[in-house]
Amino acid sequence: MTKIYPLIICGGNGTRLWPISRTQSPKQFQRVSGPDSLTFFQMAVQRHRGALYHDPLIVTGVTHRGTVVQQLREVQVGARILCEPKGRNTGPAVLAAAHAALRNDPDAILVVIPADHVIEGPLNATIERCLPAAQAGHIVTFGIPPRYAETGFGYITDAGPMDDFEGVRRVGGFVEKPPAETAQALIDAKAAYWASGLSMFRADTIIEEYTRFDPDSAAAVAESVERGLDTPEGLFLDADSFGRAASEPTEGLVFEKTDRIALAPLDVSWDDVGSWKAMYAISHRDMNGNVLQGDVIALNAMNTMVRADSRLVSVVGLTDIIVIDTPDALLVARMDDTQDVKKVVEQLKAASRTEAEIVAEARPAMVPFRKSETLEKIVETDRFHLGTAEIGVGRTIILERGPRSRQVIVVRGMVQASGPEWSKVSREGGRIYADANGPVRIVNTGDEPAELLFVTLETFDPNTPNMNMVQYA
Incomplete structure (x- = not known):
């Protein structure tokens, strides 16, 4: 056959x-x-x-x-x-x-x-x-x-x-x-x-x-x-x-x-599920017409969709409303207006907000390295610091805008780096430099967690160390 x-x-x-x-x-x-x-x-x-x-x-x-x-x-x-x-x-x-x-x-x-x-x-x-x-x-x-x-x-x-x-x-x-x-x-x-x-x-x-x-x-x-x-x-x-x-x-x-x-x-x-209203239409509804996904408490709500991805969300007295909660953004919209969500995204992009592009679940913390997406400080002086991080498969990290003295070395794995006007794939030993014209997005496109080494050669304010030049998705 x-x-x-x-x-x-x-x-x-x-x-x-x-x-x-x-x-x-x-x-x-x-x-x-x-x-x-x-x-x-x-x-x-x-x-x-x-x-x-x-x-x-x-x-x-x-x-x-x-x-x-x-x-x-x-x-x-x-x-x-x-x-x-x-x-x-x-x-x-x-x-x-x-x-x-x-x-x-x-x-x-x-x-x-x-x-x-x-x-x-x-x-x-x-x-x-x-x-x-x-x-x-x-x-x-x-x-x-x-x-x-x-x-x-x-x-x-x-x-x-x-x-x-x-x-x-x-x-x-x-x-x-x-x-x-x-x-x-x-x-x-x-x-x-x-x-x-x-x-x-x-x-x-x-x-x-x-x-x-x-x-x-x-x-x-x-x-x-x-x-x-x-x-x-x-x-x-x-x-x-x-x-x-x-x-x-x-x-x-x-x-x-x-x-x-x-x-x-x-x-x-x-x-083709082209809006949150369409997503509501294909989802299982309870006896009150509600679609409740995640940790949700709904009182006196009807024909409403609530999706909680990371925490408890409670709603009271809502009708024909969409509530979508993610770690870094909350959407509340009338059911019949959900086609206009794309206008929100247009405003975010116009303002160069990263919420249009990635889900930033956490910012790197100065804590002991735990084989997770946190940045471990190895060496720090007034002119130099060195840190490392592990990035999960399919996850994104953003290297904030800055001079080429900030760089990332790929220790293990494969990543795709994209600046304002360029893009490249880097494997073990590859280097990625910060861009003065805008942020650099680094995505783990490999089959295993990627280990990255962050190096900065410049004077920095110890109260806002340059290791905070990254954020995670």
């Missing part, structure tokens, strides 16, 4: 479910129903396991590689990881994965899986039924029967059955985020589906069509794979060539232009 490669794209900037979702720890890596549940990413991985599938291909930014590895280990799944030097939308990510798959399997078939959707129902049965169409060279896109006139989704119009393949239909066209009256007309005509973000095709098919419509980007992505660093830790795509590819989605670059497109209706429960 032909087996399929699940291709899971782990991109996104983490604004719609702030404050649990941040740029450095976006939505797909967050727990769906509180601290004891799987993450969105893990649910996507688990959804496509079994005899029908190979181990997945994962495309993610190098910053998130450590988190991907850690979460795969939690569900005991192996994977082939491709690391993007910079996000270029889904088009280049899908194309790079197709090239990587063809290296070992000339007949590779991929099914593209969003990492942050919630799907329940006979999804895999539909995918298996559509496999012959993909093998024959069609690009199968999966549509959801629309439940209401949603203006934030794309629509795929149905042009009738495709005679040669069961359950597969011809595509009439694509309508991107229509106004309400157009969306309602599509629903009334019963001839359109929401675009789900799922698709299936042969790897060589998508490469052929990509090359047909955007040969320059296709060549750039192929070169990024060929020139990439292929290691046991993953395939690190070449930055220069990958950066030349157009930052566009696969749908706009290929699906809307090719004559090989096909449609497969999906009879499943599907939600």
Whole structure:
């Protein structure tokens, strides 16, 4: 039996479910129903396991590689990881994965899986039924029967059955985020589906069509794979060539232009969970309509969601309210206004607040080293100090803005360092310097805790020692 490669794209900037979702720890890596549940990413991985599938291909930014590895280990799944030097939308990510798959399997078939959707129902049965169409060279896109006139989704119009393949239909066209009256007309005509973000095709098919419509980007992505660093830790795509590819989605670059497109209706429960109101809708509610996650006490509350990640949260007399508490930020919003959370994130970014990017659970303390994310002071004089810290897999530390006399040496592990206008991967023996133009974010992208050595060569105020130049996420 032909087996399929699940291709899971782990991109996104983490604004719609702030404050649990941040740029450095976006939505797909967050727990769906509180601290004891799987993450969105893990649910996507688990959804496509079994005899029908190979181990997945994962495309993610190098910053998130450590988190991907850690979460795969939690569900005991192996994977082939491709690391993007910079996000270029889904088009280049899908194309790079197709090239990587063809290296070992000339007949590779991929099914593209969003990492942050919630799907329940006979999804895999539909995918298996559509496999012959993909093998024959069609690009199968999966549509959801629309439940209401949603203006934030794309629509795929149905042009009738495709005679040669069961359950597969011809595509009439694509309508991107229509106004309400157009969306309602599509629903009334019963001839359109929401675009789900799922698709299936042969790897060589998508490469052929990509090359047909955007040969320059296709060549750039192929070169990024060929020139990439292929290691046991993953395939690190070449930055220069990958950066030349157009930052566009696969749908706009290929699906809307090719004559090989096909449609497969999906009879499943599907939600892209695009707001806290949507998260409330998919969560288990008690007899009063409340969703209570974590250590929560709710009195006289109705139709309210409270999520407590690190401490007791009590609410009294709330109706239709969202309360999300994290170690460094609290969100309180009316249920119907949660789409505006992204405006909060925009203000945080405009003010260069780190709360838009990381969850800062604790600042480093001058305490004995305990094999945790605390900074141990080794040597301190009026002109020099030396300290060390251990950073967990997938975790972030921020080196505050400062002169190059402040530096970090990687003693063990692998990290990704990103300054205001630069980014690099550092392994054992590598050095990272502070940047006078802005903070430097250091993320453990390896498979084990990273040990870092902090060195400062300058005069400092003993009341505010420069070891406090870092904060943790």
